[in-house]
Amino acid sequence: MLVHKYSHRANTRKHSIMSFHEAAPLARISVTVPISIVVPTYRECENIPHIFNRVRALRDSQNIEIELIFMDDKSNDGSVEAVAAIGEDWVRIVERNGERGLSPAVIDGFQLAQHPVLICMDCDLSHPPEAIPQMVLALASGQEFVLGSRYVKGGSTDDDWGFFRWLNSRIATLLAAPLTSARDPMSGFFALRKESFDHARDLSPVGYKIALELIVKCDVDNVAEVPIHFQDRMHGESKLTLKEQLNYLKHIRRLYIHRFAxxxxxxxxxxxxxxxxxxxxxxxxxxxxxxxxxxxxxxxxxxxxxxxxxxxxxxxxxxxxxxxxxxxxxxxxxxxxxxxxxxxxxxxxxxxxxxxxxxxxxxxxxxxxxxxxxxxxxxxxxxxxxxxxxxxxxxxxxx
Ligand SMILES: Nc1nc2c(ncn2[C@@H]2O[C@H](COP(=O)(O)OP(=O)(O)O)[C@@H](O)[C@H]2O)c(=O)[nH]1
Ligand SMILES: [Mg+2]
The missing domain is CATH 1.10.3130 (serine acetyltransferase, domain 1)
Incomplete structure (x- = not known):
């Protein structure tokens, strides 16, 4: 598996491809640092047992210390019961009060997280938890921020992505180009150190693109990308509405102002x-x-x-x-x-x-x-x- 890494500043792009696989195939990567996985959830009760099983398999096979936090926005769909049924002390669900939103849920989750490495991933099994060791390894090698990426060599999406979904994602990525040279800053699957997160300034989590928000507001200098296969969601529906897509324009304007005031x-x-x-x-x-x-x-x-x-x-x-x-x-x-x-x-x-x-x-x-x-x-x-x-x-x- 390859890890692509480069500086996020567009004009100093260092797109060197770093091949961690030469040093360590997946099975031999040992992650010794404890990690907190934050999963924003809204009406995902069907997916919760599946994602738990995948994370548990990772935890057991690699012997990683993990806490898994579901950040729920009052879904009232049985999500709380689904987590209670799991009955593991390293897995919990937090019911948020107040305004619902993916990005604020992730930020609250990162604040609650106990471990030095933070991971964010969707609940719908689009993001393979099996890529996490590779992402943590990239952090350990000095990268500040690591994305699970669809658009680097080795990454892919399910075939039935329609033209408009693809175009939408590409245009959004293009608009982010002055802010980061990462290929897939739209990804909702990423890792960073708790320490970097604690240094974020002026977080204003509008919209869906929380990775981009953190890359800019944590003033991240280098971003690595681990290729993933992005699978279409298994159960439930996408909550990405047109309103959220318009929010992205607001968000990107704020980020431009932050960076290029x-x-x-x-x-x-x-x-x-x-x-x-x-x-x-x-x-x-x-x-x-x-x-x-x-x-x-x-x-x-x-x-x-x-x-x-x-x-x-x-x-x-x-x-x-x-x-x-x-x-x-x-x-x-x-x-x-x-x-x-x-x-x-x-x-x-x-x-x-x-x-x-x-x-x-x-x-x-x-x-x-x-x-x-x-x-x-x-x-x-x-x-x-x-x-x-x-x-x-x-x-x-x-x-
Ligand atoms: N807590 C919380 N989670 C949300 C909200 N909206 C979406 N999510 C979660 O964020 C993740 C990404 O949303 P999803 O609908 O899969 O978006 P898509 O992958 O872009 O289609 C999923 O795990 C959702 O359950 C929200 O308002 N609050
Ligand atoms: Mg999703």
Whole structure:
């Protein structure tokens, strides 16, 4: 069996393939460190006895100290009874109170876990527990995070994955590419040290992609991938709904902001600015169509686009500050725009008069430089003054 390992930072990708099998075939891997397996469950009573049997077989054959924790969200389907019927002291089920969710369930489970190595896996037998020793071995060899992966050599999925499920998974993985170079960061089967987990900052577990959340928030430097065959679930139904898939977009935006904070704010600010151009022109056309004069049309276009830019920036770009007084922010926003225009004009004038050689095109170059400076001034003014951050620690909740 191969283990693929590389740095998660896309631009320093070290995709060296490490073959642990040369050192130790599966049967000879001995795992001496105790491990906590956390299994998020929602309506999985049929699967619980099967996954227990597979984990017990692993525990007995390899003599590994294991605790198995099912983190259930009030399924009320007999899951609690199924775990009680197992009657082993190393197996327990925790009934969570409060909002249901896969990622918070996993995080709660990791907090409760007693052992130094943490594993997360689905309850539906999609993830083979037999790969766990290989994953633990990769951790022991210095990797910080190990994924059970469908997309590295030797990994696979059941054949009846439809085209759309495959496409969906691929697009989701592509969106995660700036955050990690792992091939399968969407995997719900992974291992890390409890110590790394304890260092996670600003965990905000939305959605399904808890591995990606941890890779980013634990600031993991290297990720290894152990190939697995991902089997379709045996019993019960998938809980991955369309809503969860949309949540993924929210999640990925938060992770981008976490990792590339100012670049992301700037990008969003530019997108909003571009939308303002469209709003401006549409308003102008509408007013002219209604019979307004040119000057009324132009003023109307500017006014409406300033308001729409403000609202969109407040809602999206600088959403962490949206609990503050909007009127004050609006005055700040308009003032920053005004000053930005003054910067724009001054830079353009200075360049065209003193810095650029006379000649055709110079004025356009000066105008472009003016626009760039004005925009940057505008962005900085909004980011650091109008919508400045007050409580760094609270940001994750507000984004
Ligand atoms: N505790 C908890 N577990 C969940 C929740 N949603 C899904 N799960 C579990 O998370 C794992 C992955 O979910 P699954 O439906 O198999 O998603 P899929 O593999 O993407 O189709 C399974 O073990 C589910 O029982 C939830 O809201 N709370
Ligand atoms: Mg599943």
């Amino acid at each position: 100012n670049a992301m704010y700037f990008l969003q600010f530019m997108i909003v600015g571009a939308s303002g151009v469209v709003v401006n022109l549409l308003t102008l056309s509408l007013l002219l169509w209604l019979g307004a004069s040119d000057s009324v049309g132009l003023v109307g276009g500017i006014a409406v686009s300033v308001v729409s830019n403000f609202l969109l920036n407040r809602r999206f770009t600088f959403s962490y500050a949206r609990d503050r007084n909007p009127w004050k922010q609006f005055v700040g926003f308009v003032s920053a725009s005004g000053l930005g225009m003054a910067v724009n004009y001054s830079v353009a004038l200075y360049l065209s008069k003193y810095a650029l050689p006379d000649g055709q095109g110079s004025i356009y170059l000066a105008a472009l430089a003016g626009i760039g400076s004005g925009m940057i001034f505008n962005f900085l003014g909004n980011r650091f003054v109008v919508f400045r951050k007050r409580f760094i620690k609270d940001n994750a909740k507000n984004i």
